[in-house]
Amino acid sequence: MxxxxxxxPGGTQLAPVPVVLVGCGDGKxxxxxxxxxxxxxxxxxNPPMVGIGVRPERYSRGLIESSGVFTVNMPSADLxxxxxxxxxxxxxxVDKFAKCGFTAIAGSKVAAPVIAECPISLExxxxxSLSLGSHILYVGEVVAVQISSEFIDEKxxxxxTKANLLAYxxxxxxxxxxxxxxxxxxxxxx
Ligand SMILES: Cc1cc2nc3c(=O)[nH]c(=O)nc-3n(C[C@H](O)[C@H](O)[C@H](O)COP(=O)(O)O)c2cc1C
Numbered sequence: 001m002x003x004x005x006x007x008x009p010g011g012t013q014l015a016p017v018p019v020v021l022v023g024c025g026d027g028k029x030x031x032x033x034x035x036x037x038x039x040x041x042x043x044x045x046n047p048p049m050v051g052i053g054v055r056p057e058r059y060s061r062g063l064i065e066s067s068g069v070f071t072v073n074m075p076s077a078d079l080x081x082x083x084x085x086x087x088x089x090x091x092x093x094v095d096k097f098a099k100c101g102f103t104a105i106a107g108s109k110v111a112a113p114v115i116a117e118c119p120i121s122l123e124x125x126x127x128x129s130l131s132l133g134s135h136i137l138y139v140g141e142v143v144a145v146q147i148s149s150e151f152i153d154e155k156x157x158x159x160x161t162k163a164n165l166l167a168y169x170x171x172x173x174x175x176x177x178x179x180x181x182x183x184x185x186x187x188x189x190x
Contacts, residue, residue: 016168016169017168019038019166020036020072020075023070023071025111025112032104034086034091034097035059035091036086037052037072040052050140052137053136055134055136058090059091061136063091064126067110069107069110069111071110071115071122071124072124072142073118075117076119076164076165077173079117084173101117107123110124119148122140122145123142123143124141125140
């Protein structure tokens with residue numbers, strides 16, 4: 001029957017969510033790594049803050065904590081397989097940058113690596129961390145953004161339709177579909 005609900009216990013069903021490659025590492029020693037993170041989101045506009053949820057046992061955790069910085073690299077849909085790979089192997093065992101053919105470029109404001117192949121990357125400084133249970137929430141202030149110039153249009157806007165960013169929903173990697181409207185279009189005069 002329409003609108004009849006099935007009740008599940010509380011869980012991680014919020015979807016779709018971004019799936020990102022978090023770049024981390026010690027810039028001085030070039031000890032770079034990245035891991036796939038789906039528990040990520042914008043938390044504040046001013047100052048711009050993002051949160052990432054990282055399990056304490058991840059190799060990346062130590063790199064994030066020792067450097068106090070990380071990058072959030074948003075992949076395009078064509079990188080889905082590499083995103084999955086970076087989420088199932090550990091930097092303890094594999095050089096994921098080398099294996100995936102990723103180019104690590106220097107952050108402009110942080111030591112953590114930016115993944116050149118991703119259309120847009122956030123450079124973040126850890127401002128807070130909070131243990132939530134299975135995951136540690138790292139709240140990072142976004143101190144710079146690196147965007148591949150090919151996705152910036154003539155009005156100096158990031159063209160998200162061209163970047164074809166990757167989303168994640170209930171275990172599935174999904175590419176974004178058609179644009180249905182833009183911010184505030186519901187109340188704008190036609
Ligand atoms: C789609 C996907 C989403 C993931 N999301 C998270 C996440 O939000 N937090 C986390 O700690 N691990 C997440 N993981 C698992 C880590 O990416 C994975 O354990 C990775 O191998 C850790 O890398 P590291 O040991 O090099 O740090 C995710 C994996 C996949 C495939």
